[in-house]
Amino acid sequence: MLMPAPDPAILARRAELLARLREAVPDGVIEDENSRRAYEQDALTAYRQIPMLVVLPSSTGEVAAVLRICSALGIKVVPRGAGTSLSGGALPLADGVVLGLARLSKILDIDYDNRTVTCQPGVTNLAISKAVDALGFYYAPDPSSQIACTIGGNIAENSGGVHCLKYGLTTNNVLGVEIVTIEGDIVRVGGKHLDAEGYDLLGILTGSEGLLGVVTEVTVRILRKPETARALLIGFASNETAGATVAAIIGAGIIPAGMEMMDKPAIHAAEAFVNVGYPLDVEALLIVELDGPAAEVDHLCAQVTTLAQAQGAVSCRMSSSEPERLAFWAGRKAAFPAVGRISPDYFCMDGTIPRKALPAVLARLKEFESEFGLRVANVFHAGDGNLHPLILFDSNQPGELERAEAFGAAILRLCVQVGGVLTGEHGVGVEKRDLMSEQFSEGDLAHQERLKCAFDPAGLLNPGKVFPVLHRCAELGRLHVHQGKLAFPDIPRF
Amino acid sequence: MNAGEALEVVGAGTRRGLGRPVDAPHTLDVSGLRGVLAYEPEELILTALPGTPLAEVESLLSARKQCLAFEPPYLSGLGTLGGAVSSGLSGPRRPKAGAVRDHVLGFTAVSGRGELFKAGGKVVKNVTGYDLPKLITGSYGTLAVITELTIKVLPAQEDTRTLVVGGQAAAAAARTMKTVVRSTADVSAACYLPQDLSAPGIAPHTPATAFRFEGVAPSVEFRLSRLREQLAAEGPMTTLDLEESLGFWRAVRDVAPLADDPGRGLWRISVPPALGVEVLGRIQAGLPGSRAFLDWGGGLMWLQSAASADVSSTLECERKIRSMLAESGGHATLIRAPEEVRRGVNVFQPQAASLAALSKRVKLQFDPKRVLNPGRMYADV
Numbered sequence: 001m002l003m004p005a006p007d008p009a010i011l012a013r014r015a016e017l018l019a020r021l022r023e024a025v026p027d028g029v030i031e032d033e034n035s036r037r038a039y040e041q042d043a044l045t046a047y048r049q050i051p052m053l054v055v056l057p058s059s060t061g062e063v064a065a066v067l068r069i070c071s072a073l074g075i076k077v078v079p080r081g082a083g084t085s086l087s088g089g090a091l092p093l094a095d096g097v098v099l100g101l102a103r104l105s106k107i108l109d110i111d112y113d114n115r116t117v118t119c120q121p122g123v124t125n126l127a128i129s130k131a132v133d134a135l136g137f138y139y140a141p142d143p144s145s146q147i148a149c150t151i152g153g154n155i156a157e158n159s160g161g162v163h164c165l166k167y168g169l170t171t172n173n174v175l176g177v178e179i180v181t182i183e184g185d186i187v188r189v190g191g192k193h194l195d196a197e198g199y200d201l202l203g204i205l206t207g208s209e210g211l212l213g214v215v216t217e218v219t220v221r222i223l224r225k226p227e228t229a230r231a232l233l234i235g236f237a238s239n240e241t242a243g244a245t246v247a248a249i250i251g252a253g254i255i256p257a258g259m260e261m262m263d264k265p266a267i268h269a270a271e272a273f274v275n276v277g278y279p280l281d282v283e284a285l286l287i288v289e290l291d292g293p294a295a296e297v298d299h300l301c302a303q304v305t306t307l308a309q310a311q312g313a314v315s316c317r318m319s320s321s322e323p324e325r326l327a328f329w330a331g332r333k334a335a336f337p338a339v340g341r342i343s344p345d346y347f348c349m350d351g352t353i354p355r356k357a358l359p360a361v362l363a364r365l366k367e368f369e370s371e372f373g374l375r376v377a378n379v380f381h382a383g384d385g386n387l388h389p390l391i392l393f394d395s396n397q398p399g400e401l402e403r404a405e406a407f408g409a410a411i412l413r414l415c416v417q418v419g420g421v422l423t424g425e426h427g428v429g430v431e432k433r434d435l436m437s438e439q440f441s442e443g444d445l446a447h448q449e450r451l452k453c454a455f456d457p458a459g460l461l462n463p464g465k466v467f468p469v470l471h472r473c474a475e476l477g478r479l480h481v482h483q484g485k486l487a488f489p490d491i492p493r494f
Numbered sequence: 495m496n497a498g499e500a501l502e503v504v505g506a507g508t509r510r511g512l513g514r515p516v517d518a519p520h521t522l523d524v525s526g527l528r529g530v531l532a533y534e535p536e537e538l539i540l541t542a543l544p545g546t547p548l549a550e551v552e553s554l555l556s557a558r559k560q561c562l563a564f565e566p567p568y569l570s571g572l573g574t575l576g577g578a579v580s581s582g583l584s585g586p587r588r589p590k591a592g593a594v595r596d597h598v599l600g601f602t603a604v605s606g607r608g609e610l611f612k613a614g615g616k617v618v619k620n621v622t623g624y625d626l627p628k629l630i631t632g633s634y635g636t637l638a639v640i641t642e643l644t645i646k647v648l649p650a651q652e653d654t655r656t657l658v659v660g661g662q663a664a665a666a667a668a669r670t671m672k673t674v675v676r677s678t679a680d681v682s683a684a685c686y687l688p689q690d691l692s693a694p695g696i697a698p699h700t701p702a703t704a705f706r707f708e709g710v711a712p713s714v715e716f717r718l719s720r721l722r723e724q725l726a727a728e729g730p731m732t733t734l735d736l737e738e739s740l741g742f743w744r745a746v747r748d749v750a751p752l753a754d755d756p757g758r759g760l761w762r763i764s765v766p767p768a769l770g771v772e773v774l775g776r777i778q779a780g781l782p783g784s785r786a787f788l789d790w791g792g793g794l795m796w797l798q799s800a801a802s803a804d805v806s807s808t809l810e811c812e813r814k815i816r817s818m819l820a821e822s823g824g825h826a827t828l829i830r831a832p833e834e835v836r837r838g839v840n841v842f843q844p845q846a847a848s849l850a851a852l853s854k855r856v857k858l859q860f861d862p863k864r865v866l867n868p869g870r871m872y873a874d875v
Contacts, residue, residue, distance in 0.1 A: 113768035192766035197825030203628020253649030296713035
């Protein structure tokens with residue numbers, strides 16, 4: 001993965017930078033190589049890079065001081081939460097500083113009357129729910145890494161999760177942030193009130209993958225936990241009938257709390273791993289969760305069962321207890337590690353397609369299996385079209401890593417071709433950076449990159465992520481695409 | 495555009511009175527850009543041209559039992575989908591179902607540089623690149639001229655009923671709101687109308703605290719009955735059926751209780767919901783003769799000023815409102831007033847210096863010559 005080349009002039013300033021950072025954050029600068037190595041990668045494990053330095057501030061003031069220093073010296077900054085990014089969002093730069101936010105880990109305010117929690121960015125996603133659990137509340141977005149991932153990271157990636165079908169992504173559940181700009185300005189956007197007073201900068205910052213500012217405080221919405229939840233485990237003889245059932249459920253006006261699909265390879269891997277009783281003779285499995293008061297759940301479960309049977313479901317089980325509901329989910333939640341047992345390596349892809357395209361896309365993935373000589377297992381957020389193909393390979397076999405990457409790229413191109421997008425929840429990071437031109441024209445990308453210029457004209461925050469070309473802001477001002485030909489054809493492109 | 499001459503962008507013109515007046519030598523009328531390009535109920539998406547009348551979109555959706563969950567208000571006539579997105583005003587369901595910005599999935603537009611571009615996508619789950627659809631929402635046409643919109647649509651609710659608690663003074667209403675918010679009643683709207691305001695379906699000359707229940711019939715029945723029992727001691731209660739509920743909440747959505755006397759200024763005030771009743775009381779105490787009500791469980795206040803709006807009385811009104819908001823948090827927008835008044839006051843909430851600077855830089859990246867609705871939101875933006 002090609003990253004911006006390290007700048008020798010910057011590397012030469014390392015000693016000065018170290019001294020100034022140590023002044024600003026006396027107990028939080030990591031200098032020795034072995035300790036820096038702990039930050040060399042995130043969950044996109046194919047890539048690693050030891051950063052020049054790591055700094056771990058404990059307050060907004062320290063974050064601002066660090067960014068002012070980096071800004072003054074022209075140092076690139078890679079913000080990092082828990083390092084669970086699946087797209088390489090926290091991949092360091094050889095001549096950059098990793099700015100870890102894990103020490104900003106306090107919950108500052110819990111306000112049940114306003115249904116908000118205000119906390120620092122290093123608080124984990126699950127810790128927010130735990131803090132309000134005793135009074136029957138929770139924080140709804142539930143990415144599968146929620147036990148470890150931080151809310152600051154969730155904001156950077158606009159993380160999703162199984163329940164975002166009904167309850168929204170991170171961006172739909174955030175009311176305010178405090179950020180520090182690259183110049184060290186502390187800016188508050190939003191708060192406990194429910195809409196923006198001017199431009200929706202909160203909406204732009206969420207999902208900005210560490211490119212626009214560093215989040216130092218967050219105000220999120222919390223909800224009352226539903227009174228009941230029940231899951232249906234539905235088996236189908238084909239992907240087509242499973243897909244048709246999903247369409248029928250939505251067409252009937254039902255938005256389940258969660259609706260997940262697994263194909264046969266994924267079902268088998270999961271069942272071998274957790275042994276919860278998944279049917280092994282079906283082509284596709286649908287897990288549908290309904291939540292709310294019992295009267296509502298009873299009604300909706302009956303409706304969903306009828307719809308599934310009308311589409312030809314071959315089996316349908318309804319959870320009759322909380323342990324059983326959790327058991328239905330256990331296989332799906334263990335799908336990734338389960339696949340890790342049957343294959344030395346795997347890539348978890350992430351793309352969104354129109355739901356109706358699923359059978360055709362799955363058929364095409366079967367063709368890709370032959371083309372690339374690798375197997376794939378699929379789990380699918382059926383409700384919102386977000387597909388996670390798991391490409392199985394062995395990096396010790398010559399050429400398999402490259403074939404797996406090519407397979408992944410082919411899948412993402414296919415997503416865009418059928419009217420979908422490159423990423424539904426994992427973010428672009430470095431992983432999908434070079435495919436951005438599949439979805440956006442040069443002009444489309446220029447409009448996004450100009451937004452960056454409003455926040456970080458020097459391009460010091462997380463360069464090498466999301467956008468395939470590092471334009472200087474002055475060039476973007478004059479960027480004009482004439483008859484599809486781009487000016488400045490000699491600018492490095494990744 | 496190359497000459498740097500300004501444009502005022504207009505659809506059906508129903509939101510022309512919103513924001514600061516735009517002094518522009520030319521008008522760009524996009525009302526001819528109308529029509530639904532794609533509607534896929536099972537994908538939960540609808541793509542349309544911005545000049546498509548809102549009424550046309552909603553009628554198409556309701557035929558397939560779907561809706562715009564953010565309930566855009568119909569202000570002064572029949573507006574367009576583009577106008578609803580550009581002004582970003584959300585109706586009573588906002589606390590439960592999300593705001594306009596939570597339902598805008600993608601768009602194409604012509605920026606102030608004269609360049610056509612697209613952003614977002616046509617699927618409901620998308621984090622590819624910056625979330626420009628959020629930014630374009632509520633930007634009042636100052637960043638780009640929208641040429642196509644893709645909106646997330648959702649199932650309409652099978653049943654709708656409303657529980658109204660009558661006769662509650664402000665403090666009691668605040669207490670009841672808090673009880674409901676902390677419960678599992680899962681209301682889809684909550685409002686408070688003081689006794690001097692009226693709305694269809696509720697008794698006149700008495701305050702009303704109203705809660706809307708939506709969903710499948712057994713769920714609505716269960717939750718409404720349970721809340722009615724819980725609140726039994728709070729005051730006389732009535733229940734509005736489906737038709738009555740639709741009429742009542744449309745009136746709340748469209749600010750009908752304050753629609754009389756358009757000569758008086760109308761403010762839209764957004765505060766942390768739990769502070770709504772208290773802020774309402776203090777603002778009204780400071781502005782005798784003003785009339786106001788609360789939506790969004792207390793998070794949205796509509797306030798009609800006491801006398802016919804002129805610049806000096808509106809400035810005084812503005813000063814009082816903003817000083818109270820400095821304590822509570824939130825913001826206030828002068829949503830309706832004669833043009834010369836809107837010239838003379840801060841229509842939108844003045845921003846802290848660093849935020850204002852950022853907003854201006856964002857504007858200039860999209861529209862460096864300030865040709866699109868210059869001054870519509872802030873004097874120099």
